[in-house]
Structure formats: structure tokens, C-alpha cells
Amino acid sequence: MILTCPKCFSADDVRPPRRLPDQVLHHRCTNEKHGDHEWFTTAGPAAPPPAHHLVTDDLLEPLKKCVRDGEPFVEFGIVEHRLRGMFPDLFAAHVAAQGHSMFGSRPYTASSVRFGVALGRLEQAGELVSEYGPATGAWHYNGQVTYWAKTAAPGRRSWAEYCAENGRSPEWTDQDRLGLAHP
Template sequence: MIITCPRCFSANDVLPPRKLPDHLLQYRCENEGAHGIHEWLTTVGAVKGPGEVREGVTDDLLTPLGTCVIQGEPFVEYGIVEHRLRKGFPALFAGHVAEQGHSMFGPRTYTASSVRFALALGRLERMGELVSKYGPATGAWRHNGQVTYWARPGTPAGQRLTWAEYCARLGRPPEWTDEDRRGLSAP
């Protein structure tokens, strides 16, 4: 099972968990380039439910997320990818948010963004369909400090489009809105 960091959306620097009392797990990400040391707690059940294989939970996200990163575009901030997923596949997006939650409903670890969507994007990267790099988090995502930016292989590394710039093009605020929350539910 792959666990991604809720700050940098990467699994590369996440250490195996330390088991604590009361079925708690303490994870630690040591991604110095993105955010330094970051630790978080979760329950065993949140990481793996009964009989659930975590990567299997993201199978339905692979093709839709793949369409959210467009050939010929610069590296796009994670929020753009998620926004496109929500607009293009609203029922799929809402289903994952209903099961796993989302930071637009308040601070929480292991949301659909930090676990399921990030895991699926990582799978697409390992399959050679996408590439990622770290960059500044903007707008509603700025609490992360840095986030991943996504592109198709061959995209020049110096080109990027932030969530805040994308929102300006759309004429919408870069923060969460009531429209963003409409039709979604937090678990």
C-alpha cells in the first residue's frame, strides 16, 4: 500500500508508520525540498478498511485524471487538475469526496485530494503518462506551501500555470467558494 504525504502529495519520502496506542499510526515525510519534515497521525482503519486494497480504490480515477492534464500545456498546479476532474466527472468526484472528505470543508488529513487523487496521479506518473515537479501552492491550496504540478512527458520544466492564474483566466476567485462546496458532502 502506498501512502502519500498530505502536504506534498508524494509517497517518495514517506517513512513507514510508527504504531501508537489506540490503533493510531504516525507517518513522517522527509521531503526537504518541498516542505521539510512533516508528521501526521491517522487510524489504521482510515489507511486500510476491511478487505480494501487502496490502489484498487483509485482504478476509476486513472482515465478521468489522465484527461485533466493536457498535451501542450505547461506544468499545471494540482488544483487545476482537480478542478478539471470535478467539472468533467462530477459524480465521480463527488463520490470520492463523500467517502474520503476534502480540505474545502476544513482541515483534515487523508482527504480525497491527498490520498485518492494523489495516488492515482502517482500511478499515472509511474506508468509514464504524466510527469510532476514541485512548485508554489496558490489560492485555496497555499496552506500546503508547495504542491505538485503535472504535465505530459516532454513539457519544458520551466513552464507552469498556477491555480491562482488559472482562476483569474476563468474569472473565479482562487479560494473555495459556496459553488465549489455545492453538491458535495463531507463524511
């Protein structure tokens, strides 16, 4: 099984796992773009191989539709906002299962893992391209995030710019949380 980093969606810089007590595996990615990133999984039959693919299969086509032909790289928040608007039931189901940062700090949310893994899979399939850029608005706590495009094009459109153009707050609002459950 090839393990990919949930931050950069690559297996290139993932180091062999370290086994901890209780069948927990400690993983580390040393990708220079994001610096060291660590996460934990369980070993053995409780962690079926590539579960992250099965969980994200239903996101592939919808997310592909959230990145538009001919536009510059768009910040991850724009892609996620479009996903919620175009596929509200799908978005809500993933947030209910995995949580979301709009409900408070928590590792491995739908945004940080499921949506990101699906976008990474689309990139690996040649459907999308990404680059790192500054995180804005509600995403600023990340420092940097991925920006997505169908093909490499000049320029970027940030979440904060998108919000200003659409008359909404770039921070999480009660309206954003409305109708969503979280574990």
C-alpha cells in the same frame, strides 16, 4: 507491502513504522522536497494491503484526461477542477467518502490523498510527470503543491492564473461547495 508517502507519493524516504497503542502505526517520510511528513494507519486485518490502489483505480483514466497534451505544468487545483467538471459524479463520490478542504481543514481528504495518490500512480506508470511549485489561491495554505504535465515542458500555469483567465475566484466559493456532501 510497500508503503508510499501520501504527500510525495514515493516510498524512497518512508521510514519503518512505529507501533503505537491500539494497533496504530506511526509513519514518517523524510523527503527533502517537502520536509518531514507524518501519518497514521491501523495494523492488522482492518487495513488491507494496498487499499489506496483499490480506492483510486477509478480515478486513473479520468485524471489522465485532466492533464492535456502540449501544455506546461499545471497546478494541482487545475487538474482537480477539470476532474470535477468532466467527471462530476466521480468527483462527488470521492468527496462524499473522504471530505474536501473546501469544507474546512481536515487531514486526508479526497484531494490530499485519493486524487494525489492516483496522480502519483500515473507518474509511476510513466503517464504523467510532476514538479513542486508554489501553491496559489485556495491551495495557498500548503505552501507548495505539485504541478502536472504529460511531458516535461517549460513553464507553469498556476491555479490563480487559471481562475483569472476563467473569471472565477481562486478561493473556495459557495458555488464550489454546491451539490457536494462531506462526511
